[in-house]
Amino acid sequence: AQKITQTQPGMFVQEKEAVTLDCTYDTSDQSYGLFWYKQPSSGEMIFLIYQGSYDEQNATEGRYSLNFQKARKSANLVISASQLGDSAMYFCAMRVPGTGNQFYFGTGTSLTVIP
């Protein structure tokens, strides 16, 4: 079975500080993709960053980086230099080619950036 677990329902971070959002996954497939999405209060899900299971380097996209630890099956999102606009829900997701490229989402983490 495929599963994504996000254990932090809510997180707070001071503006300009870094924050790590946790994500663990479970799959028996060797090939998979890991994604992070941001959902502001407007509702639209915005893609942030992607990591392939065979990628040796951790993915980075601007202030976002993905701390990929394959042996521990974790894919934590690190946001550096937090901004007020980073306040949103964050979802970790996994795409598994072996299940028809279906996506599996975690329950999300609500991040609040404090001025």
Add this chain to the structure above:
Amino acid sequence: KAGVTQTPRYLIKTRGQQVTLSCSPISGHRSVSWYQQTPGQGLQFLFEYFSETQRNKGNFPGRFSGRQFSNSRSEMNVSTLELGDSALYLCASRELNEKLFFGSGTQLSVL
């Protein structure tokens, strides 16, 4: 390219009614997926269509159905609405081995 477009943005219905939601994918994307999002539940997968065929289906009752047209536009229908169907319904399109692009969603309230 225009993004994923969902209509309507908000919808209010009463129990027992039916509702149809619409989704226009990004031009060139042949896959359209639907998700239900409720507070505390995260995103729950409803179904995915590719080239007018349903590829995957989540664990929802038969009251939830969908279809995809030849231009890749998709509709989702919920019949005999229940209070528990109140949710944000998100549509996403993609090429099959790529990331999902989401629309802004349809907020459905069932009274």
